[in-house]
Amino acid sequence: MNALLATPIAYLKGVGPQKAQTLQEELGIYTFQDLLFHFPYRYQDRSTFHDIAHISTEEQFVQLKGKLTHIGEMGSGRNKKLHARFTDGSGYIDLVWFQGTQWIKSKLNVQDEFIVFGKPKFFQNSWNIPHPELLKVVPGMERKGYEAFYPSTEKCQQKGLASKGLSKLIAVLLELVAGQIPDNLPNYLVADLNLMSRGHALKEIHQPSSETQIKIARYRLKFEELLFLQLELLLRKGARQQKLKGFSLPEVGSAFHEFYQNHLPFELTNAQKRVVKEIRKDLAEGSHMNRLLQGDVGSGKTLVALLSLLLAIGNELQGALMAPTEILANQHFIGISELLAQMKINVALLTGSTKKSERERIHKGLGDGTIHLLIGTHALLEDTVQFKALGLVVIDEQHRFGVAQRARMWRKNKIPPHVLIMTATPIPRTLAMTFYGDLDVSVIDEMPPGRKPIHTVHRRENHREKLYSFIHEQLQLGRQAYIVFPLIQESEKLDFKNLEDGLEQIVSYFKPLGFLTTMVHGKMKPVDKDAAMQTFVQGQTHILVATTVIEVGVNVPNASVMVIESAERFGLSQLHQLRGRVGRGAEKSYCILMTGDGISKEAQKRIDTMVSSNDGFVLAEVDLQLRGPGDLMGTQQSGALALKIADLARDGQIVQLARENARTILDEDPTLVLEKNRYLNLALREVLKNRPNWGRIS
Numbered sequence: 001m002n003a004l005l006a007t008p009i010a011y012l013k014g015v016g017p018q019k020a021q022t023l024q025e026e027l028g029i030y031t032f033q034d035l036l037f038h039f040p041y042r043y044q045d046r047s048t049f050h051d052i053a054h055i056s057t058e059e060q061f062v063q064l065k066g067k068l069t070h071i072g073e074m075g076s077g078r079n080k081k082l083h084a085r086f087t088d089g090s091g092y093i094d095l096v097w098f099q100g101t102q103w104i105k106s107k108l109n110v111q112d113e114f115i116v117f118g119k120p121k122f123f124q125n126s127w128n129i130p131h132p133e134l135l136k137v138v139p140g141m142e143r144k145g146y147e148a149f150y151p152s153t154e155k156c157q158q159k160g161l162a163s164k165g166l167s168k169l170i171a172v173l174l175e176l177v178a179g180q181i182p183d184n185l186p187n188y189l190v191a192d193l194n195l196m197s198r199g200h201a202l203k204e205i206h207q208p209s210s211e212t213q214i215k216i217a218r219y220r221l222k223f224e225e226l227l228f229l230q231l232e233l234l235l236r237k238g239a240r241q242q243k244l245k246g247f248s249l250p251e252v253g254s255a256f257h258e259f260y261q262n263h264l265p266f267e268l269t270n271a272q273k274r275v276v277k278e279i280r281k282d283l284a285e286g287s288h289m290n291r292l293l294q295g296d297v298g299s300g301k302t303l304v305a306l307l308s309l310l311l312a313i314g315n316e317l318q319g320a321l322m323a324p325t326e327i328l329a330n331q332h333f334i335g336i337s338e339l340l341a342q343m344k345i346n347v348a349l350l351t352g353s354t355k356k357s358e359r360e361r362i363h364k365g366l367g368d369g370t371i372h373l374l375i376g377t378h379a380l381l382e383d384t385v386q387f388k389a390l391g392l393v394v395i396d397e398q399h400r401f402g403v404a405q406r407a408r409m410w411r412k413n414k415i416p417p418h419v420l421i422m423t424a425t426p427i428p429r430t431l432a433m434t435f436y437g438d439l440d441v442s443v444i445d446e447m448p449p450g451r452k453p454i455h456t457v458h459r460r461e462n463h464r465e466k467l468y469s470f471i472h473e474q475l476q477l478g479r480q481a482y483i484v485f486p487l488i489q490e491s492e493k494l495d496f497k498n499l500e501d502g503l504e505q506i507v508s509y510f511k512p513l514g515f516l517t518t519m520v521h522g523k524m525k526p527v528d529k530d531a532a533m534q535t536f537v538q539g540q541t542h543i544l545v546a547t548t549v550i551e552v553g554v555n556v557p558n559a560s561v562m563v564i565e566s567a568e569r570f571g572l573s574q575l576h577q578l579r580g581r582v583g584r585g586a587e588k589s590y591c592i593l594m595t596g597d598g599i600s601k602e603a604q605k606r607i608d609t610m611v612s613s614n615d616g617f618v619l620a621e622v623d624l625q626l627r628g629p630g631d632l633m634g635t636q637q638s639g640a641l642a643l644k645i646a647d648l649a650r651d652g653q654i655v656q657l658a659r660e661n662a663r664t665i666l667d668e669d670p671t672l673v674l675e676k677n678r679y680l681n682l683a684l685r686e687v688l689k690n691r692p693n694w695g696r697i698s
């Protein structure tokens with residue numbers, strides 16, 4: 001870092017050891033640079049004024065210019081209150097003080113002109129401003145520009161380091177470093193992208209000259225932040241590809257060919273073909289594959305997974321497919337065994353409930369290579385599970401697996417197996433580019449042909465009769481229905497009662513009509529759960545009442561109705577996952593979101609989004625806006641959230657631009673040794689030194 005900017009903050013005029021300590025402890029400000037990068041969260045334009053007559057909200061700060069018409073006191077002792085009537089010609093407002101009244105009163109005179117700044121409150125039918133800021137208007141006074149507001153803490157405030165105090169220090173600092181802040185982006189980039197220089201941007205962000213300049217300055221600083229992030233991610237990705245050799249799979253192999261030519265159940269969609277090609281290319285190149293496969297619910301990821309596994313098997317290696325639940329693992333095992341029935345490929349299933357003798361047989365078969373493909377749950381991760389040569393691991397629905405768990409798969413071989421992670425929760429592009437920026441990403445963005453969009457509606461309790469008769473109609477047509485209840489940890493008991501009451505109501509309605517209901521929930525023993533599930537899968541029962549245990553992967557193409565009870569309590573991606581359980585067959589399918597009457601604005605937005613879109617990527621974008629990146633990605637990868645100014649929910653375009661530019665720079669100069677990238681290289685190292693350790697995906 002530039003020596004001047006690296007100066008400890010205690011050396012700034014007006015700071016000293018005590019304040020320095022507070023700045024460090026409370027705001028993480030250690031150096032001049034840290035203070036320069038403590039950005040305002042808001043600005044107030046001090047050159048324009050509101051009309052009193054138009055004040056209409058309690059939220060906003062207002063700035064008024066006018067005269068005092070009356071000053072008076074009320075109450076006595078500790079309850080003393082000072083109020084001053086103030087007018088700007090458009091109306092009147094009361095300025096009120098509860099503290100320091102004596103001193104303030106001595107500063108006020110009727111007919112004095114003031115600029116008043118504060119948050120208006122509506123109280124007893126009129127507007128007033130408690131404890132406003134006042135600035136006396138004197139002739140020739142220049143109009144003040146923008147005031148910046150800084151994040152601060154209570155401890156800071158006690159030390160005179162509230163927003164105003166910080167602002168003063170920053171002003172001192174800006175003067176001191178004026179003209180001495182070098183740019184850390186290469187000239188060619190600054191010129192190409194028409195960016196503001198770094199020094200100028202830092203000045204403008206603290207002491208803006210106009211709204212437009214604030215925007216340009218923020219843009220520059222966001223770009224800089226995101227560019228370094230992308231450089232880091234791409235360098236890391238490059239390093240992984242160079243350093244880690246995976247098994248080289250030069251052949252397409254007979255397993256793949258035979259399946260593709262003779263047993264493929266349907267023609268692949270173009271998206272599936274493209275993704276298979278991408279994977280095939282990775283595997284043939286001999287570098288290590290770490291690929292994220294995104295595809296909406298029902299887009300046909302399983303088939304892609306199977307084809308990839310066949311590539312490994314055809315090259316004399318083994319494959320593994322790991323699912324997050326026993327139900328899913330079973331389902332994959334049954335489906336894949338069927339598809340491979342006429343081929344000489346040995347598939348085994350390993351879950352928590354696999355019997356000891358079977359387990360031993362599996363261990364042996366994996367060790368001597370007679371088992372080619374292992375499907376299972378977490379049980380695959382146990383150290384006793386050893387392969388002869390594991391070539392590829394597919395992890396289905398990755399959100400359910402922790403980072404550490406995935407890392408364990410790596411230790412199964414000397415050469416780490418290739419990894420394909422599949423997720424049915426689409427991740428907004430921006431987040432994919434940052435959180436998974438060091439992975440390769442494939443996207444299946446096309447649904448298999450013949451899918452009809454699921455008709456989604458929002459209904460309330462007064463509609464229940466109609467809902468039941470609609471379900472009845474569908475059952476009479478031979479279809480099946482899911483009815484899902486929330487079961488959320490904190491209020492588990494109550495939820496459970498709702499579930500049981502719901503079940504009772506449903507059974508008493510449908511049983512006399514000749515339709516059978518079964519129930520699964522997370523508290524059931526896996527065997528019982530599976531048994532209940534099986535009755536539904538096989539069509540012996542017609543309605544499945546469930547908690548979200550059915551959220552991932554379950555495939556019953558004959559089911560055409562998904563009812564979600566208390567839908568306001570589910571997150572958007574969960575709702576979408578649940579809806580994805582229907583619409584899997586040829587029949588028109590329905591999703592009915594049942595809610596109470598008064599639901600929050602956010603819940604309403606989630607429901608509206610569900611009703612208006614079937615596209616998981618659209619939903620993911622809305623989810624990102626509603627919840628922010630932190631919530632969406634979980635705290636595991638929260639390192640990426642240590643962004644000072646860029647906002648992944650809003651700055652998608654800048655992320656994209658930063659990624660493209662990082663790509664171009666590294667394509668030309670992979671290790672940043674060219675003269676023109678010298679400062680960029682130094683600056684990047686500086687950034688990396690301070691980077692918290694990111695959660696790695698595997």
Ligand code: ADP
Nearest residue numbers: 266267268269296297298299300301302303448
């Ligand atoms: P997901 O991506 O949610 O895991 P699946 O792999 O379970 O989706 O596929 C959903 C359904 O679509 C399955 O019934 C599967 O057999 C079917 N399917 C997959 N690919 C195609 C295709 N190319 N054409 C027609 N149906 C397909």
Ligand code: MG
Nearest residue numbers: 301302396553
């Ligand atoms: Mg799936």
